[in-house]
Amino acid sequence: MEFALSEDQRLLQDSLKGVLAGAASLDQIRKIALGDADAAGALEAALSEFGLASLLVPEDAGGLGLGLLDACLVQEALGYHVAPSRFLAGAAAAAAFTDYPDLLTLIGAGEAKFGLAVTELTSRRDGAGLSLAKGKLSGKALLAMSIEGATHILAAAADGNLHVVEAVTEIVPMQTIDRTRTFHEVKLTGAKTLGSPKTGERFLATARLLVAADTLGAAQAMLDKAVAYAAERQQFGRPIGSFQAVKHMCAEMAAKLEPGRALIWHAAHALDIGDGEGPVMANLAKSYMAEAGTFIARTSTEVHGGMGFTDLLGLHYWFKRIGVNRQLFGSPEQARESAAELQGLLA
Template structure:
C-alpha cells in the first residue's frame, strides 16, 4: 500500500501553491497587513475564481466533493504564504451543514454565500462572553470570530455546544499580533437563528485540523527561509550553513516538521473515512502542530540572527501567524484535554 498523495492531490496542491506564489507575494501580504482593501479584494477574487470555497461541498450540491485531506492541502498552501482567506470558515460550514440544510452548501459552492466562523467559546470563554439561545433567538457575544470581508452568514456555537447560522450581527474589529487576518467581536441581540443543530464535536475538530494545516504551511515556509538564508549569509568568510551549529538547527526543524506533516494528513484521512479515532487524531494534530510550529518559528528566527527581527525579510508575518494559530480554537493544553475526554481518560 502506498501512503502518499495521489496524482490529483499533488496537482491540486501545486495549482494552489502556484497561484499563491504569483498573487500572494510578501509585498502583497505587507499591503494587506497595512489595511490595503484593494490588495485583499484582488486576492480574494482570485481564490474564488479557483473554486476552492466549494471544494468540500458535496458534488450533488454543486461543489467539488473533495475531502478534508484535500482541504488541508489547500490550507497548508495558504499558511505557507500567510495568505488571508475565508476558506477555513467555508470548509467547516460545508462539513457540518449538509446534514441540516442544503441551501447553505449550495450557496457556498456558487459564491452567493460567504461564511464566517465563531467557535472561540467552545474551547475558552472570557467572563461575560458567550452566546445563548432562547426560542431560536441568539443573545450574547463571540470573540475572535473569523469573518471574511463580505460575509453573508456566520456559523457560531452557543454555550451548550450547539451550532447556529445567523445572517445578521453587530461587529467590532479585534486586533491581534497577526495583521494578515482580521478577527471580530460579534454581538447578537435577540437575533433569530436561521438554522440550529445539535452539539457536534466534529465541527470543532475540523476547524482545529485546518488550523494545524495552516501552521504546518507557515512553519515549512520559515524552515525554507532559514535554509536559504543559511546558504547565502556569510560570516568569517564562510556561509553560515557550513557551521555545524546552524546545520543542527535546520536539521532539528526538519526532523520535527516532517512527522508533523504525516500526522496532519493522517488525521484528515481519518476524518474523511470516519475512523473511530478521527476526532482524537484531529485534536492531537492541532496540539502537536502548535508546539512544533512554535519551535520552528523561534529556531528559524534564531538562524536569521538579528535580521530575523527586521521587517526587511518579513519573517515576523509567519512568526505571528503561528503564534495566533497556537491559541485559536484552543491552546495545546485545552486541545489535549479534549482528546483525553474523547478517549475516556478523564475521570467524571
C-alpha cells in the same frame, strides 16, 4: 501499502501555490497587513476564481466533492504564503452542515459565505457569550473569524451548541498580533437561527485540523527561509550553513516538522472515511503542530540572527501567524484534553 498524495492532489496544491506566488507575495501581504483594500480584494478574487469555496461541498450540492485531506493541502499552501482567506471558516462550516443540504447548496453556488463566532467552544470571557432563547440568539462573541463580507455566521452558544444566523452589521474590529487576518467582536440581538447543526465534534475536529495544516505551511516556509539564508549568508569566508551548530538547528526543525505532516494526513484520511479515531488524531495534530510550529518559528528566527527581527525579511508575519494559530480553537493543552476525553481517558 503506500500512503502518498495522488497526482490530482499534488496538482491541486502546486496550482494553488502558483496563484499565491503572485497574489500573496510578501509585498502584497505587507499591503494587506496595512489595510490596503485593493490588495486584499485582488487576493480574494484570485482565490474565488480558483474555486476554493466549494471544495468540501458534495457534488450533488454543486460543489467539488473533495475530501478533508485536499482541504488540508489547500490550507497548508495558504499558511505557507500567510495568505488571508475565508477558506478555513467556509470549510469548517461545510463540515458541520451534513444535515443541511440547502446551506451546502448555497455555499457551492457561492451565495453563502460563512464567518465563525465559536470562541465559546473553547474559552469564556467576562461580558461575552451567546445565549439562545425562543429560537433567537443574543449576546456578544469575541474573536470571530472571516466576518467581513460574510452572509451567514456559524455561532456557538454558551451551552456549546452551534447555530446558524444571518450576518449582522454590529461588528467591531479586534486587533491581534497577526495582521494577515482580521478578527471581530460580533453583537447579536434576537438573531433568528436558521439551523442548529448537531455535528459540533466534527466541526471542532475539522477546524483544529485545518489550523494545524495552516501552521504546517507557515512552519515549512520558515524552515525553507532559514535553509536558504544559511546557504547564502557568509561569516569568516564561508556560508553559515556549513557550521555544525546551524546544520543542527535546521536538521532539528526538519525533524520536528515531518511527523506533523504525517499526523495531519492521517487525521484527514481517518475523518474522510469515518474512522472513529479521526477526531482524536485531529486534536493531536493541532496540539503537536502548535508546539512544533512554535519551536520552528523561534529557531528559524535565530538562524537569521539579527536580520530575523527586521521587517525587511518579513519573518514576523509567519512567526505571528503561528503564534495566533497556537491558541485558535483551543490551546495545545485543550486539544490534548479533548483527545483524552474522546478516548475515554478522562471522566
